[in-house]
Amino acid sequence: xxxxxxxxxxxxxxxxxxxxVLDDPSLAGKAVLIGGTGPRGVVSTASYExxxxxxxxxxxxxxxxxxCPHALCVDVPGARIRELSQxxxxxxxxxxxxxxxxxxxxxxxxxxxxxxxxxEPRVVAQRLKDAVRDTTGLVASVGVAPNxxxxxxxxxxxxxxxLTVITPxxxxxxxxxxxVGKIWGVGPKAQAVLxxxxxxxxxxxxxxxxxxxxxxxxxxxxQLFALARGIDDRPVVPDRTAKSIGHEQTFGENLTRAQDVRxxxxxxxxxxxxxLRRQGRTARGITVKIRFGDFQTVTxxxxxxxxxxxxxxxxxxxxxxxxxxxxxxxRSVRLIGISAGPLASEGDGHAQAPLFPDxxxxxxxxxxxxxxxxxxxxxxRTVHRAGPADPSG
Amino acid sequence: xxxxxxRGALVSSLGLVGGVIASRTPKxxxxxxxxxxxxxxxxxxxxxxxxxxxxxTTPRVEVxxxxxxxxxxxxxxQIVRESVDATLTLSTEQDVAxxxxxxxxxxxxxxxxxxxxxxxxxxxxxxxxxxxxxxxRMVAQTLFAxxxxxxxxxxxxxxxxxxxxxxxxxxxxxxxxxxxxxxxNTDSKETRSAIVPTKALNLxxxxxxxxxxxxxxxxxxxxxxxKTDQAVLGANLVEGNFPPYGDVIPKDGDKKATVxxxxxxxxxxxxxxxxxxxxxxxxxxxxxDGLTLSSRAPEMGEAxxxxxxxxxxxxxxxxxxNPAYVLDALKVVDQSEVELELKGSNKPGVIRSGPSFLYVVxxxxxx
Numbered sequence: 005x006x007x008x009x010x011x012x013x014x015x016x017x018x019x020x021x022x023x024x025v026l027d028d029p030s031l032a033g034k035a036v037l038i039g040g041t042g043p044r045g046v047v048s049t050a051s052y053e054x055x056x057x058x059x060x061x062x063x064x065x066x067x068x069x070x071x072c073p074h075a076l077c078v079d080v081p082g083a084r085i086r087e088l089s090q091x092x093x094x095x096x097x098x099x100x101x102x103x104x105x106x107x108x109x110x111x112x113x114x115x116x117x118x119x120x121x122x123x124e125p126r127v128v129a130q131r132l133k134d135a136v137r138d139t140t141g142l143v144a145s146v147g148v149a150p151n152x153x154x155x156x157x158x159x160x161x162x163x164x165x166x167l168t169v170i171t172p173x174x175x176x177x178x179x180x181x182x183x184v185g186k187i188w189g190v191g192p193k194a195q196a197v198l199x200x201x202x203x204x205x206x207x208x209x210x211x212x213x214x215x216x217x218x219x220x221x222x223x224x225x226x227q228l229f230a231l232a233r234g235i236d237d238r239p240v241v242p243d244r245t246a247k248s249i250g251h252e253q254t255f256g257e258n259l260t261r262a263q264d265v266r267x268x269x270x271x272x273x274x275x276x277x278x279x280l281r282r283q284g285r286t287a288r289g290i291t292v293k294i295r296f297g298d299f300q301t302v303t304x305x306x307x308x309x310x311x312x313x314x315x316x317x318x319x320x321x322x323x324x325x326x327x328x329x330x331x332x333x334x335r336s337v338r339l340i341g342i343s344a345g346p347l348a349s350e351g352d353g354h355a356q357a358p359l360f361p362d363x364x365x366x367x368x369x370x371x372x373x374x375x376x377x378x379x380x381x382x383x384x385r386t387v388h389r390a391g392p393a394d395p396s397g
Numbered sequence: 398x399x400x401x402x403x404r405g406a407l408v409s410s411l412g413l414v415g416g417v418i419a420s421r422t423p424k425x426x427x428x429x430x431x432x433x434x435x436x437x438x439x440x441x442x443x444x445x446x447x448x449x450x451x452x453x454t455t456p457r458v459e460v461x462x463x464x465x466x467x468x469x470x471x472x473x474x475q476i477v478r479e480s481v482d483a484t485l486t487l488s489t490e491q492d493v494a495x496x497x498x499x500x501x502x503x504x505x506x507x508x509x510x511x512x513x514x515x516x517x518x519x520x521x522x523x524x525x526x527x528x529x530x531x532x533x534r535m536v537a538q539t540l541f542a543x544x545x546x547x548x549x550x551x552x553x554x555x556x557x558x559x560x561x562x563x564x565x566x567x568x569x570x571x572x573x574x575x576x577x578x579x580x581x582n583t584d585s586k587e588t589r590s591a592i593v594p595t596k597a598l599n600l601x602x603x604x605x606x607x608x609x610x611x612x613x614x615x616x617x618x619x620x621x622x623x624k625t626d627q628a629v630l631g632a633n634l635v636e637g638n639f640p641p642y643g644d645v646i647p648k649d650g651d652k653k654a655t656v657x658x659x660x661x662x663x664x665x666x667x668x669x670x671x672x673x674x675x676x677x678x679x680x681x682x683x684x685x686d687g688l689t690l691s692s693r694a695p696e697m698g699e700a701x702x703x704x705x706x707x708x709x710x711x712x713x714x715x716x717x718x719n720p721a722y723v724l725d726a727l728k729v730v731d732q733s734e735v736e737l738e739l740k741g742s743n744k745p746g747v748i749r750s751g752p753s754f755l756y757v758v759x760x761x762x763x764x
Contacts, residue, residue, distance in 0.1 A: 306546055309571045324546070333423070346674075356572050356719060356761045359745065360640045362549065 008172075009116045010125050011240060012100075013147040013155035014132065016092065016109035017164035020049035022142050023088055024078040035075040039065050050075075052164055088140050090247060094343060095135045098252055099128070101279075104240045112152055114240035126169050133167060138299075153188055153236035154179075160186075175234045180207030187231050194221070206232055249279050249287070252341025258297045260336045265294075266326060272342045273322050274388055277315035280344060281376055286311035287344035290321040294329060295339035304329055310358060311348045315375075315389075316368045318344060398434045398464025399488040403457035404480055410455040411474040413628075414444040416600045417451050418470045426512045430470040432487070433510075435463045443516045444470060449597045450516040452629040453604075468494045468507040476503050517631035519624040523613035525559060525583035529625065530608025535566040535577035536598050538729040538754050543595050544570035551592050551637030557621075558590040559583070567642050573722050573758040574642060575729075581614075591616050592639055597632035604628045646757055647745050650738030652711030654683055656704060658735050658750075661688075662727045664702040668692045669720035671700040678717035678761035683739065685709050692720075707734060716742045717763040723748070726756040 016022070020038040025031045035054035039047045045065035057072035069075060089108040096103045099122075102114035113132075115125060122128045129146045136144045145166035147158025154175070158168040161178075170178050184190050184198050184206055197220055203209050210232040217225030230236065251272040259265045269292065280287060291305040304325040312318060322342050378386050414430050422428060431443040440458040444451055466489040473494070477485060482498035489495070489507070496503040536555065544552040556567040559581065566577045601623055605612075613624040616634075623630045668679040668690040682689045688704040716739055727735065730750040738747040742763070748756040 309544075357743070357759050358571055359569060359574060359645050359757065359759050360550065360571060 007116060009114065009150050010119070011149055011152055011155040012113040012115055012125075012129060012132065013149075013152065013159040014092075014096065014111055014113065014136070014144050015147075015156075015159045015163070016136075017143045017145055018049050018051050019088075019109035019142070020080050020085065021051035021054075021078075023080050023084060025051070026088075026141050027080075027084065028078075031076060031078065035059070035072050037065065037068055037072075037075045037077050038080055039077070040079075041065055041077045088142065091140045092136055092142070092144070094248065094250055094252075095132070095139050097248075097250055098135070098341075099132055102240045102242050104242055112155065112240045115148075126167070129167055129169070133165075151234070151236040152238050152240065153231055154234050156188065157182075157186055170234070179232075179234055180205065180210070182206045184209050187228070189224070189227070189231075194224075197221075248291075248343045248345025248347060249276055249283075249285070250291075250341060250343030250345070251275050252293060252339060252343075254295075254339045255337070258336040258338050259340075262330045262334045265330075265337045265340050266323065269322055269326055269340050269342060270319060270389060271385075272340070273319045274315055274385070276342055276344050277313055277318050277372065278376060278379065278384070280313035280318075280347075281372060284350045285347045286313045286350050287318065288346050288348055289344070290318060290325065291343045291345070292322055292325040292329070293339070293341040293343070294326075294337055296335050297338050299338070301339075302329065310356065313350065313372075314365070314368045315372055316364075318342075319389075398432070398466055399460075399462040399486070400432075400434045400440050401459040401461065401484055401486050402440065402455065404477060404482055404485050406455055406457045407477050407485065408474075410442055410453055411470065411477060413600070413603055414442045414451055414453055415470050415474055416444075416603065417446050417449045417596070418444040419446045420471055422446070425469075426467060426508050426514075428469055428471070429467045429508055429513065430473060431465065431467050431510060431513045431516070432489075433465040434458075434460045436460055443513070445514060445516050447514065449594065449600065449630070449632045451600060451604075451631075452516050452518070454627045456627070462488075464489060465510040466494050466507055467492070467510045467513050468505055472505055476505070517620060517622060517629070519613065519615065519622050519629045519631075521615065521617070523624070524585065524589065524615050525562070525564075525581040526611050526613050527564070527579070527581040528608065529605040529610040529612050531579050531581075532612050532614075533602060533605050533608070534731070534753075535564065535579050536602060538577040539566045539568040539575040540595060540598050540602075541725050541729070542568040542570055542573055542575035542756075550640040551635045552640065554592040554594045554635035555598055556590060556592050556639045556642070558588070559585075560588040561586045567639070569640065569642065572719075573725070573756065574645065575726065576642070576646070576755045576757075578753045578755075589616060590639070591621050592635040592637070593621055594632055594635055597621075597630060601630055604630060645745065646755065647738070647740060647747055650740050650744075650747055652683060652709075652714050652739040654688065654709045654737045654739075655707040655734055656688065656737065657707065658727055658730050658733055660704050661735065662724065664688075664690050664704045665720045665723050665727070667702050668700050669724070671698050672720060673697065677719050677721075678763055679720045679723075680715060680717050680763055682713070682715045683709060683737075684713040711739075714739050714742060715763070716746060717761040718746065718758060719761055722758050726758070730754060 021036045024036055036051040037047050037054055038049040039045050047061055047063045047065055047068045049061055050059040054072050054075050059068040059072050096111055100113040100115055104112040125148045129148050133144055133146055143165050145159045145163045147155045147168050149155040149158050149170040154170045158170045161168045185195050214229045217229050288311050289307045291303055293303045295301040306321050308321055375387055419427055433441045440455045442453045476496050480498050486497045492507045492509055494505045494507050539555055546553055552569050558565045562581050562583050564579045564581045568575050604625055610626055615622045619634050621632055671692045671694045673694045676694055680691045687706050691701045693699045726748050732750045736749040745757050745759050
């Protein structure tokens with residue numbers, strides 16, 4: 005029997021408008037419209053204050069301003085959006101290896117089988133929200149459910165700052181009263197057809213037979229029949245074009261010795277290298293993230309000589325970044341993390357050979373291949389690098 | 398201390414010294430410029446980040462009273478730059494500096510001058526001397542090719558190697574290598590080499606304002622010193638080994654093309670328009686009939702540009718290059734024609750401009 009799935013859907017609340025407020029706190033609590041102000045400008049996001057006046061995404065800016073004349077129009081630079089989007093996804097990556105981005109501010113996470121390791125889904129979802137807020141200062145809504153359809157529906161139910169869990173127990177009670185328009189793929193047209201049959205809510209839709217639905221909606225009818233019952237077996241497909249692969253770890257107690265932090269970083273680097281090789285990707289650069297006891301965070305990045313997934317080469321870069329930081333004044337560390345990216349595909353066209361070939365390169369690749377094979381057979385980290393020598397024993 | 402300075406001259410001097418001074422450092426004295434006024438030398442400005450230091454004499458200064466002062470560099474620079482007077486009077490009392498113009502009075506709190514680390518002075522004989530214009534050419538033709546960080550090799554600096562009076566300046570980032578040759582004046586026959594940090598050389602290029610001026614160069618311990626008429630620049634050398642650059646300069650390129658520098662620059666720029674991060678290579682197809690550059694960016698489009706060759710020897714060859722790497726070299730070439738030497742599509746290419754400049758660049762694979 006197949007294991008019941010646990011799917012999270014995370015959706016940032018008024019993402020663009022929230023970034024505008026983050027960068028200019030004087031906008032907090034005000035009606036803010038993000039988008040072009042030209043004659044054909046369209047609202048890309050409205051703050052919740054502006055939504056009270058009926059302003060919506062994709063509405064012409066002129067119309068939005070007629071409905072809410074005192075709204076402030078703000079432009080959020082694309083680079084800033086990308087930066088915060090990447091920060092959000094970096095957090096998601098630490099919760100599950102199966103993350104499927106839907107857009108810059110929305111993603112599915114397959115959390116199936118993590119309960120023993122991470123805890124109750126509701127608790128984990130709250131931790132995810134907290135982690136996103138701690139890292140970016142932005143608020144997300146999370147839906148937890150046995151499949152993608154219900155998870156996405158759930159994240160919307162208590163927005164903003166929502167956390168909704170749909171389980172087989174509350175499924176019917178949650179779904180029945182909702183309008184059919186909440187079903188993914190049911191737009192105004194389908195709603196009109198259903199309305200003619202006196203169907204407004206998902207509960208009423210559920211009462212329709214499969215044959216009847218197929219008659220009106222063709223193949224889509226079968227899908228509607230399933231969705232009305234909360235059934236959706238689409239898998240979470242992690243995007244192959246992930247921007248980075250990383251690991252980070254927060255310590256229960258701050259680490260006060262550089263070599264202890266370095267040992268954790270080495271372990272993380274090995275894991276990142278293994279994941280890169282498994283996915284056939286290479287990293288163009290390495291970023292090391294260090295958070296102190298006082299929550300201040302620094303990141304240090306470098307570009308690799310050439311894209312690599314060789315653990316020793318990733319480690320040389322990560323260790324260099326960490327040691328340079330440590331040498332400039334080590335402080336006790338609360339969190340350490342490594343991220344490899346941007347990523348390239350192994351054997352990408354237009355690779356440039358090095359001018360000074362490294363005789364060790366082939367040996368390092370062979371070592372990685374051997375370690376990966378052992379891990380495949382006997383489990384991860386059956387063999388791993390000994391930590392950096394510890395002079396104090 | 399009290400000096401009356403020409404404001405324009407002081408602005409440019411502070412700009413140069415400011416080039417080494419860190420704006421954020423745990424040691425506040427390192428954010429300062431040290432001023433020393435004396436009847437003999439006029440007004441001397443010093444700045445250091447402990448790795449690179451510079452000592453500069455400011456022209457057009459009248460010293461009313463000798464002395465010294467240590468003042469936050471960026472604040473002093475801002476005040477002098479924003480002032481409107483032709484001359485400014487700068488005086489100090491204890492650790493407080495006063496900058497007085499016709500309609501303005503500034504008081505800036507400084508630090509005791511004795512807190513400032515000693516800045517290297519040029520003492521002893523120079524290892525060699527060289528005309529500023531010649532040293533400028535060699536550094537400018539190589540400096541761009543350095544790596545931002547060290548890898549196995551110390552390549553985030555420029556190698557200056559002297560054998561007798563022959564000077565070779567080399568820089569590489571591991572994918573391309575730039576080499577400039579020149580002559581210097583010295584009695585020494587020995588071979589000496591030093592890897593100089595890029596920050597120091599960037600500043601050095603700005604210190605030269607007269608191509609005829611003589612530059613004195615001396616390497617001692619782990620430092621290199623450059624002296625011009627107005628300035629002394631000192632820098633800690635980059636530690637580590639420079640890669641064996643001689644080994645990677647191909648000598649067997651049997652396909653030789655001569656092409657007008659401007660034409661190749663223009664064609665490479667245009668072909669580079671249709672490349673992106675994933676496919677940053679430009680294909681160069683050399684035949685006796687001419688050179689064709691082509692590029693393709695997925696989901697964007699393609700480009701093809703024909704370039705006349707002045708001459709071509711050898712079989713036809715197709716090779717891919719990162720256009721940015723090719724343009725970097727062509728920008729520093731000072732002749733109207735360049736020679737390209739190639740062996741095969743997966744072998745390094747060489748760009749030459751006369752006997753004094755050579756550039757080796759690894760091809761990108763074209764699939």
